[in-house]
Amino acid sequence: MSDLLALYQDIILEHNRSPRNFRKPAHISHEAKGFNPLCGDKVTLYLNVEDDRIQDVGFEGSGCAISTASASLMTERLKGLTLADAASLFQQVHHYLTQNSATSPLDPELGKLEALGGVRQYPARVKCATLPWHTLQAALLNRHAPITTEMETHADE
Amino acid sequence: MATWIQAKKTLDLKQHMGSIRMDFPILNQRVHGRPLVYLDNAATTQKPRAVIQAMAEYYESQNANIHRGVHALSEVATSLYESARETVATFLNAQSPSEIVFTRNATESINMIANIMGHDQIKPNDEILLTELEHHSNIVPWQFLCERTGARLKIIPIQESGDLDYESAVKLFGPRTRILAITHVSNALGTVNNLPPLIALAHQYGAAVLVDGAQAAPHIAVDVQALDCDFYVFSGHKIYGPTGVGVLYGKREWLDRLPPWQGGGDMITSVSFQHTTYAEPPHKFEAGTPPISQAIGLAEAIRYVQGIGYPAICAYEENLELYALRRLLETPGIQLIGQPLKRASIVSFVMEGIHPHDIGTVLDQSGIAVRAGHHCAMPLMEHYRVPATVRASFAFYNTYEEVDTLATALEKTWKLFQP
Numbered sequence: 001m002s003d004l005l006a007l008y009q010d011i012i013l014e015h016n017r018s019p020r021n022f023r024k025p026a027h028i029s030h031e032a033k034g035f036n037p038l039c040g041d042k043v044t045l046y047l048n049v050e051d052d053r054i055q056d057v058g059f060e061g062s063g064c065a066i067s068t069a070s071a072s073l074m075t076e077r078l079k080g081l082t083l084a085d086a087a088s089l090f091q092q093v094h095h096y097l098t099q100n101s102a103t104s105p106l107d108p109e110l111g112k113l114e115a116l117g118g119v120r121q122y123p124a125r126v127k128c129a130t131l132p133w134h135t136l137q138a139a140l141l142n143r144h145a146p147i148t149t150e151m152e153t154h155a156d157e
Numbered sequence: 158m159a160t161w162i163q164a165k166k167t168l169d170l171k172q173h174m175g176s177i178r179m180d181f182p183i184l185n186q187r188v189h190g191r192p193l194v195y196l197d198n199a200a201t202t203q204k205p206r207a208v209i210q211a212m213a214e215y216y217e218s219q220n221a222n223i224h225r226g227v228h229a230l231s232e233v234a235t236s237l238y239e240s241a242r243e244t245v246a247t248f249l250n251a252q253s254p255s256e257i258v259f260t261r262n263a264t265e266s267i268n269m270i271a272n273i274m275g276h277d278q279i280k281p282n283d284e285i286l287l288t289e290l291e292h293h294s295n296i297v298p299w300q301f302l303c304e305r306t307g308a309r310l311k312i313i314p315i316q317e318s319g320d321l322d323y324e325s326a327v328k329l330f331g332p333r334t335r336i337l338a339i340t341h342v343s344n345a346l347g348t349v350n351n352l353p354p355l356i357a358l359a360h361q362y363g364a365a366v367l368v369d370g371a372q373a374a375p376h377i378a379v380d381v382q383a384l385d386c387d388f389y390v391f392s393g394h395k396i397y398g399p400t401g402v403g404v405l406y407g408k409r410e411w412l413d414r415l416p417p418w419q420g421g422g423d424m425i426t427s428v429s430f431q432h433t434t435y436a437e438p439p440h441k442f443e444a445g446t447p448p449i450s451q452a453i454g455l456a457e458a459i460r461y462v463q464g465i466g467y468p469a470i471c472a473y474e475e476n477l478e479l480y481a482l483r484r485l486l487e488t489p490g491i492q493l494i495g496q497p498l499k500r501a502s503i504v505s506f507v508m509e510g511i512h513p514h515d516i517g518t519v520l521d522q523s524g525i526a527v528r529a530g531h532h533c534a535m536p537l538m539e540h541y542r543v544p545a546t547v548r549a550s551f552a553f554y555n556t557y558e559e560v561d562t563l564a565t566a567l568e569k570t571w572k573l574f575q576p
């Protein structure tokens with residue numbers, strides 16, 4: 001069970017039970033859908049960007065605890081960021097989640113998002129955590145075709 | 158054949174569990190430091206030593222291509238392969254071994270029929286009947302057929318219990334019904350369909366019936382003549398045999414009438430650049446070098462299962478399943494998906510507020526292998542409005558203690574996710 005507690009940290013479980021920003025905002029400028037065909041996880045991410053800044057963000061969908069908490073923590077963090085900041089946050093988190101936990105240290109700059117790092121010991125679950133982030137990337141590019149974690153396989157390699 | 162079986166009577170498998178499990182070398186291992194509890198048998202089953210040995214022996218001393226050489230090894234290999242066909246024919250109670258075609262898996266068997274039916278059997282606006290319970294492999298090939306021919310799919314719905322809605326089914330048949338393609342056992346819910354009335358109805362309308370037996374063959378004694386289906390398909394790897402071999406049973410009159418699927422060696426009697434004549438069934442449908450060692454392995458698996466006997470297997474599995482249902486219902490948060498009248502060793506469930514994927518991860522840490530997902534049955538998941546379920550699927554080598562391990566791990570999962 002000890003490994004499991006690294007994956008399912010309290011903050012993950014809490015965000016899974018009460019996801020933040022789980023709604024469709026009234027004004028939406030950017031939107032993207034993400035899908036993991038292996039487990040059926042679905043997420044739709046909405047951004048409202050004004051003057052190059054993310055003024056509002058919300059998400060809908062259904063997924064496991066990891067993907068739900070990842071989306072919830074992500075939306076919390078995104079509010080107020082510029083588009084460029086959001087894009088670099090994507091890079092930072094993606095790098096962190098897909099690195100081998102043994103060789104790459106925790107990233108204290110990530111703050112609460114660090115809790116997502118538990119997946120690094122669970123190769124089968126990494127895509128659960130990265131799904132909302134890839135959806136963010138698609139939304140920032142205003143890509144309309146839904147993205148899937150199977151496309152992500154190539155991006156991750 | 159299992160060496161520990163002596164008398165021809167219905168065995169109480171509970172008393173022989175030690176010997177049975179010793180026949181399956183893979184079961185004796187640890188996963189994440191815990192004894193492996195393998196409850197993903199609907200995905201694929203483990204192989205008894207007899208199967209592994211038969212295949213090793215084939216490669217060590219009998220390997221050759223078949224139907225081709227006049228040399229001794231080729232004759233040995235040909236006779237082993239053809240006797241595997243006889244074993245399958247007897248197993249399904251087919252009228253003749255010529256009704257048994259070896260394929261790659263159940264999926265390929267279905268694709269073959271869906272494909273060659275499109276030649277001249279199916280016309281625009283013809284109807285193909287499926288059920289809401291089908292695995293994607295008994296949906297998508299028929300969608301291909303519809304795209305090619307302009308035929309339409311009609312879907313027999315299920316009741317909340319996960320049993321087919323037989324009243325609605327009756328109304329879906331009509332003069333345009335050409336094919337009923339139906340699973341014998343649902344891989345997602347475990348429902349055992351009551352096939353005879355539907356098959357009789359299909360035949361009244363002149364429709365052909367294909368039964369997907371991928372999940373039935375390991376648990377139920379199949380008699381294709383009693384069922385009177387036109388086609389019956391299953392996969393070797395789900396019935397304790399190797400991957401790479403599947404079976405297509407087809408009534409001889411159908412196999413005579415239908416055109417071949419793939420062209421190549423072994424499926425012809427003569428070839429010239431002007432004209433080719435095809436071999437008789439079943440060879441007409443087996444182009445190229447077939448899965449020889451796999452067919453031999455499958456025959457060995459069937460002998461193993463027959464050695465234990467379906468009466469013993471069914472009795473044991475039914476009791477184990479009842480025990481599992483009872484333990485699951487005692488576990489907090491569990492909601493069963495589907496409560497069919499009759500089920501075959503498959504139990505699907507969800508836990509309130511916990512995603513199946515997370516349950517799968519926690520169980521894996523306890524050494525328990527289950528499937529968490531949509532089970533290649535997305536329309537069915539849609540029906541129950543769940544994205545996925547956890548599925549525990551049993552084989553006769555699973556024990557009551559393993560069910561207890563599952564129940565305990567599920568309780569732990571529940572506790573982990575409570576505030």
Ligand SMILES: Cc1ncc(COP(=O)(O)O)c(C=O)c1O
Nearest residue numbers: 262263264292294344369371392
């Ligand atoms: C009911 C059913 N039909 C067909 C299949 C396809 O079997 P295979 O992948 O061996 O072709 C499966 C396998 O999961 C199944 O459960």
